[in-house]
Amino acid sequence: TQLLEQSPQFLSIQEGENLTVYCNSSSVFSSLQWYRQEPGEGPVLLVTVVTGGEVKKLKRLTFQFGDARKDSSLHITAAQPGDTGLYLCADRRYQKVTFGTGTKLQVIP
Amino acid sequence: DAGITQSPRYKITETGRQVTLMCHQTWSHSYMFWYRQDLGHGLRLIYYSAAADITDKGEVPDGYVVSRSKTENFPLTLESATRSQTSVYFCASSSGTGNNSPLHFGNGTRLTVT
Numbered sequence: 001t002q003l004l005e006q007s008p009q010f011l012s013i014q015e016g017e018n019l020t021v022y023c024n025s026s027s028v029f030s031s032l033q034w035y036r037q038e039p040g041e042g043p044v045l046l047v048t049v050v051t052g053g054e055v056k057k058l059k060r061l062t063f064q065f066g067d068a069r070k071d072s073s074l075h076i077t078a079a080q081p082g083d084t085g086l087y088l089c090a091d092r093r094y095q096k097v098t099f100g101t102g103t104k105l106q107v108i109p
Numbered sequence: 110d111a112g113i114t115q116s117p118r119y120k121i122t123e124t125g126r127q128v129t130l131m132c133h134q135t136w137s138h139s140y141m142f143w144y145r146q147d148l149g150h151g152l153r154l155i156y157y158s159a160a161a162d163i164t165d166k167g168e169v170p171d172g173y174v175v176s177r178s179k180t181e182n183f184p185l186t187l188e189s190a191t192r193s194q195t196s197v198y199f200c201a202s203s204s205g206t207g208n209n210s211p212l213h214f215g216n217g218t219r220l221t222v223t
Contacts, residue, residue: 001168004151031208042199042214043152050208088151094206095140095159096167099152 002027004089004100012106016078021103023072023089031092032065032072037102038085048092079107112136115200115215122190123223130185130218132200140203141183142212143167143175145196152199158183190222 003026013019023032031050035043047056052069055062060083062075076083084107089100113134122128132141143155154167156175164175172194174186183202187194197219201212 033211035212041216042201043212044214045211048208048211092206092208095157095203096154097142097212098154099144101149101151 002091002098004091004098006087006089006100006103008103009101010104010106012108013079015080015107015109018075018077019079019105020073020075021087021105023074023100025070025091028069029065029072029091030094032069033090033092033097034063034072034074035088035090035099036085037088043086043088043099076105079105081107081109083107113200113202113213113215115198115218117218118216119219119221121221121223124191125189128187128190128220130187130198130200130220132183132185132215134181134183134200134202134213136202136204136213137180138202138204138213139180140206140210141177142201142203143173143183143185144199144201145169145194146199146217147196155185155198187220190220192222194220195222196220 034046037043049065053067054065060077064073086102088102091098116131142157144152158164158177199217201214204210
């Protein structure tokens with residue numbers, strides 16, 4: 001069974017700070033996805049990365065996929081209160097999507 | 110409204126009772142999923158369905174039953190609820206299994222078993 005570990009588990013920062021969260025898999029990712037979940041809602045897909053070493057940017061969010069395709073990081077520049085939420089990495093293998101335990105981010109104004 | 114809706118939003122039931130959580134999607138997506146979300150465990154797959162009348166077990170299927178007689182509906186039934194099934198349940202749908210077919214989630218049902 002694939003295990004996806006995310007760190008840190010919780011993160012509370014001031015508005016304007018930068019942060020990085022990490023996702024490590026016990027096996028090679030088939031297709032890495034990052035989701036964000038806001039309180040009281042379901043997760044929403046942010047990005048999908050497939051190629052080892054790939055870097056994708058989504059405004060202030062930068063997603064990096066490790067060369068060996070077993071780890072990933074999400075960097076947020078100049079965090080804003082709207083970034084508050086639970087960040088989940090996931091591995092998509094056809095019809096099965098396995099999720100990590102998540103990093104809960106709180107951005108304080 | 111278009112999208113994926115779950116009902117009820119909140120449910121309190123007693124141990125041993127049967128309870129059904131509803132999920133309805135308007136996109137005609139082939140794939141539908143049920144996850145439960147618990148602190149420390151993240152999202153765990155209970156059951157999924159590739160099409161009407163095709164269902165398969167996920168990671169934690171024990172104590173749950175699903176059906177999919179119509180493409181748009183995917184109800185989840187707890188046959189005899191237990192306290193360990195207290196959780197937030199999310200339904201999701203997807204048009205396919207490729208990288209360009211993300212999961213679209215409902216807003217969840219918070220179930221408490223007393």
